[in-house]
Amino acid sequence: MLAGLIVSHKGEHCGVYQYGRNLYDVLTKDQTINWSYVECAGFEELKTAVHDAKPDVILFNHHPSTMNWLTTAPMSELGATLFGVLHQVTQEIADGATVAPFDFLICLDPTLVPRNPALLRAPRFLPAPPAKSPQPPEVFTIGSFGFATPGKGFDRLCELVNDQFDRAVIRINLPPHDDPSIVPESRFAETVEKCSKAITKPGIELQATSHFFDNAQIVEFLASNTMNAFVYDDMSSGISSCVDFALASGRPFALTRSAMFRHMFHVNPSIFIEDRDLIDIAEGDTSMLKALRDAAAPEKVAAELNRSMIDAMRAREASRATPDRRGFNKILDDRSRAAYSDAISDLAQHVPDMLARKIERANIQQGFALDTAQRFLAECPNARILAAGSFEDTAVATLCEQGYRIDEIDPNVNGMTLLDFYRSPGARLGSYDLCLSVSVLEHVADDEQFVRIISEFLRPGGLAVLTVDFKESWRPGQIKPIVDHRLYTTHDLRDRLINAMGECALVDPPIWAEGVEDFEYEGSEYGFAGFVFRKLDADSVRMANTQPVWRELLAQSPASSIPREDKMTAIKRIFGVGR
Template identity: 35%
Template sequence: MTRRKPVGLFVNTEKANCSIYESGLMVYRALAQGSDWTLDYAEIHQLDIAALHDLRLEAKPGTGLSLKPAGAYDFWVFNYHHLTMRGAALLDSGRLRPLGGLKFCIVLEVARDDAFVHAPRGDFDGYLVLDPTIGDTDPAVHPFPRPLEAVTPSARPVEAGLPVIGSFGFGTPGKGFEIVVDAVNREFDRAVIRINIPPATYADEYFFGLHGRNYAEYLGDLCRKVAKPGIEVRVSHRFFTKEELVEWCAGNTLNCFMYTRNQPGLAATTDQAVATGRPLAVSTNDTFRHLHRYVTPYPYRSLRDSIALSGAEVQRMRRDWAPDRNVTAFRNILADHGLLDRSPVSVGMSGGSELSGSPLPGGTGTRMSRKLSHSLAALRRPRVLLLDICDDGSPLEGLGGHAIDFMRHSDRFTFLHARCTRLATLPAILRAQQDLDAIVVDAGLSRNIQPLAGILSAVVGVHRFGCWHGRIEALAGWPLLRGLDHVLVTGGIPDPWNGSLSHIGRMVPDLTNVKLPPSDRMRVGGVLADADPGAIRRIVEMVRDLGPCEIALLPILDETAMGQVEAALDGVRPSAKAAGITLDLLPRPGSAAELCDVFATNSMNVFIHGTEHDERLARCMDLALSVQRPLATTVDGAGRRFAGSPLALGERSLAAIARGDLSGLAPFCNDWSVGRFRMRLEAALSPRFGWPGHDLHVPSAG
């Protein structure tokens, strides 16, 4: 007896210049090719939400939409998003639970092992996650291939004889367009960079407040200013159709994406770039994790090598994510739920497996494959403890706490983290760690180096690395040296270079900054590392150059010193007030995230250093670089690394830095990126385990 074809309804978000809507449309177009079911289509604004909450399906008057009764549908697919469907359309997914038929939710924004960062758990029968790498083993979670559209572009690179590097995306923070330009600066003397930043329905109005102008236009101007002579930047602001965008990508020698954001979900922009089959370069940002199993990310692979090597890898992605893979995946899911008979070939695909990089289609077989792949991924890698000694009483994280979330993505080492605030507890912390192969100690926030050296000297059977943050000339007097096998230098490159020193550089964390600075006044951020009135006076004197404004002072002191700050401020406030300057002492931050929020809500951030390196100020500057606000620094102490740059006070006035653009940040954000830090640390550790280090001969900024 022949079974009736199941009938389904696909409900997308309202049409908009928005990656959520576009991703939903791509999934619908892929699933509509299935021959085993019939799939109708509607957009949420066309439906009567009140009726749907009452389990009835009615189109709004004037939409021209012809729908079946709710009971006629065997399954529903909602492109449900907490902002565009719950927030904008007011659809409550919880009220859909009694709705007849199977209910599926497309999920775009997920963490590596959690599909429910934003998706409502339990409201749907299944979750179609557009992340073939998802590690969530919930049986309702179904990994899906990216929904590429089958196209054959005709375009070829638009400039004969010159490399054409292309990047595109909506104008939202963390896209890293300026990092693309800086990367091209480092590798090419002449090149064309094409950047397309189209209007965004939801983002443009909000992000206008970041710089008091259209954010897409701001990003275009920033990229032109980052480019060195010989590098031509062409910026456009067109909203392309999918077909036009694929043709545009095909006109590039290399499609390049250098995101620096830190948020759930995978980048949708690369789907069109992959569809062209042209070479591709992406950063190590976790939003590209589905691509990392195919292409080696920047900076592990240079742009030149990406042009030469990634073409075949992109072709493999095109095969693995072809529309028929989505159809196969969805067919397996419907078979699991009894709506279709299971095909004898419905579990697995010819020539592909999740372990080789080709995701198996959704259904029972996928969940088995995920568990197997996780077991193999857990095979023995050297275990490295990032150990932070933070006994200075400040709220700052050590290097390990600063980096651990990003270091966990290493495919060479298993990185662990521990934080010690009292040296008396350190032996117990070390005993609690099992099967360690190496320890990386950051004592930059410690006051008790002498006893720490003795404790480390007693640790045997593991490689002992220590992080040195100060001047190389002062390293010989560091008491911790006697407890270490190897020194990792975060400041200048050691000279002369020798086998016991490795340069790992600083690390600017990936961050999605959506905080807005005040629009009605100049707010200057300053960091207080001590309660010295002289330090506060230096900040006030420096800020006089800006005229009347507010100084937001952020204390990174221990609790005992906080009481002294108010007294110091009382001595400075009269002269500041006479100059039209208001001094505001902020609450002591409790975490690095709170520090970033403070830096982001300032119009600019100013760092005044003493003569000696203060790692607390250096760590704050790493965080301040990530929020994309004007930054000014003196070039003594921890500010030495900025000497000669556009951020250096003395090279330029504070007023000039405040009025200027952020192009001076790009070389630092690229050189101290999460990916480059991880690459350098892996390269320093690898020889101890008999492995070659990564190629670190990356040209410096021109």
């Protein structure tokens, strides 16, 4: 069993600190990793803890304001795989996040599409429910809690209750913070005064307290109300943990459409005050909240998060196990030519006549593709394989010689381009385990459409192995082989093409710029690059919400003039959709 160490800072009156304690309590409910916990104020203290615990994995409950000493510490001395929690994140931040000084980042946002290979999307988890659920109060009572920082909307909540009720109790708890610069002592009185001014009806009572509750006390506080409500502004990139406590309490709750509650936007019937009154939310159907509680049960979350960390470490080991130990998304230079010599020898053994017609220094592309495909196929028996642009491709031909059945798409093989095949009745979207396209993409005019079609052919979890002509400094208008539409750069591959797909992610962090562009053709100096990506899991694909290529093609097709009652039949006929 792997040994794990959770590292947090010292200081109890802090949401980040409380999260670290909660995270430890949750992860220990699953025995996949044997976790221990420590609080450190500096690197020397951390080294002592690591020496004692001897962990294989270290998970840092990191926040710049609480553990800023980590950013300059010699973390490589720790000798373990390092994970860091990213508490405040958006999709844009996640896509471009730099993981240093960690190996991986864990993001506390279940709505993220995990396109960054060094980023893990973490599920939310709930504190323990109340030991005994109290009876609802006689007078309708709305509760809320949180630090009295700007944007929490406590006065707005009071105004809302004042408008919608003639008799009600508002209970607000505003705890102190360890850091007075974040929540000054004067903020409690200022917030209570604003709340009091928002109340004009004699039947509305405000009860404001300043206790710092532990997890169980917060849940008990929320469970003793008729309902709870949080009316935040869009003031942070993170997701608020108040929803976790509200769910655990078992009471209905209302929210604003703040980005801090974006993981609740899908809840139906709506629990947002922009859509319904508080009384309607409290007395309406709340059965959907049970499904949310079940999904965030600590045992389930612990197993999922432990497994995802282990999977990330295994994926990194698979990347390091390539012949040149440089992963998959890299320059294929002389280091690779030497390291992939066995795969290139396989090409010579199985298809010698075809290989003899090739430029020798370019064969590294097919050697790389063959080796990568074989590694994947060893873990995926009975795989369905698609090869786009397969004519005279020695890697594809070698796999065929080795007995693999491959659907080959090429005008010189089956008379079709990839787009033709996509539009054909025989197309089966989402059905291929492996897609190969070696030295093809640079010859395609609409490369974004091409990779999006490949993405749509892949099943969730399926792998695409491509190689491209690459030159990091190349810009449109500069010299290139006449048969190429472009040479590729890191920006093209990582940002433009991966973003165009939306439903795929690179299998490992790219290092295309860390190599030698050591090939010359038609007076142009450039290199070759591996471009290997994976289709996301089914839930992530749904969240990506990308526009399929067939919808774009439909607008350009004769189907646009077909009567409404016949259009779906025409769509299926022209594009093979639903077959």
